[in-house]
Amino acid sequence: MFDEQLIKKLEDWVQANPESADTPFLNVSTGEEYTVRSLLGSLQASLAGRAVLSETAQAELNKLQTWVGAL
């Protein structure tokens, strides 16, 4: 489950690493491209009730949650 605490951690990281946050990376299997900032935006929209996360976006956010939790 995603929560406000995850948003806060990601916002802090994006603020501290703006260039990396905007560098696109691609899942070679799905061909889908992301940035940390775009994933954060999707999460914020989802938690605000403005959008529904796709299955692949949820999977990517799960990985992002694990990563930012380990920093």
Place this chain on the structure above:
Amino acid sequence: MADILLIRNNCDAATFGTYHIGEGLATFLQGKGHTVVELADVAASPANVQYWLAAPTNRTTKLALCFDHGSITAFYGELNNQATPVITTANVESLCKGLHIYTFACSTCASGGVGETAIAKGAYSWLGYTEPVYVFTDPNSALFKILKEVIWSFVIRLADGFSLETAEQALREAYSAHSADNPLFSYNLARLLLRKQAAGMTIHSHNRLGGKSLIGTWGGMVDWEPFDRFVSAGTWTFRNDGTWSYANGGGRWIQIDDTAIWTFSNAPGLVYTGTVSTSGLKGVMGYTTASPSLKGRFTATRAAALAAPALDPLIGPTAAPMPHGNGSAADGALLPQPLTMPALQMV
């Protein structure tokens, strides 16, 4: 014939990234003295991959570097600008037996997949990823350049003759060093897996040539007259360009079949000659000059890194008999090399 085959197709957004990871790698490896064939973009076709990898012609002898799409059951090249399987669980024995394989591709090292099958069918090693990998898509970005250095770190160690374990450690450390820079580094690291036949292999010790190449790094033991006092001589590194080095010097070497010979630029007249086998290196050495007329014997095994000895046992004895009260030598007693010893005077 090629020591190393590099495969990197470029047929979609994903392989645009993996393709550029390999940009310049062939030239770099050639600069280290390796013969490299590159199958880039449309040349990464099933027919070309088959031509360069298949047994029994074995046109690639040591290592295949594969930067493309992958799946559990296949590694991909391209045909008609479409990603196309080129190494599969069905043909992996013919294409990969006796080779080391590195795939920067999705899922080839998954359980039961093509990498695991390759090892079961005779490939020496397969480094890959157990799940989908990630790649940066802008080759000009700072992070892309870092990822390229990370991926190359494994290749460079292998090309320099280090063991698979040393190369894997370098790759893992390179990924780890950047884990806070972007999630991609920790994603890929968490999915990295090296499958291998045995510990301590290098691309020079285990390959389709029988593993009898002197090239690489060895941990040596030397035993100068009066014998029976083998001491560590540190590491000796033999390079593709015919040079070799150790902590205190080096020189040149040649090899024919399994017999190798090398000389010292810092010890004129000193010659080592030995027999190279998959299990190690063994031979004799000595000064061909009238004085000193020292001779000895040596053994060596493939090594990643050993602490360099303070003295120079390669050019003369570091052990001297320790006189007892009755004048006999003490077993195992090692004395620092006296400054008046002939071997040091030669330097």
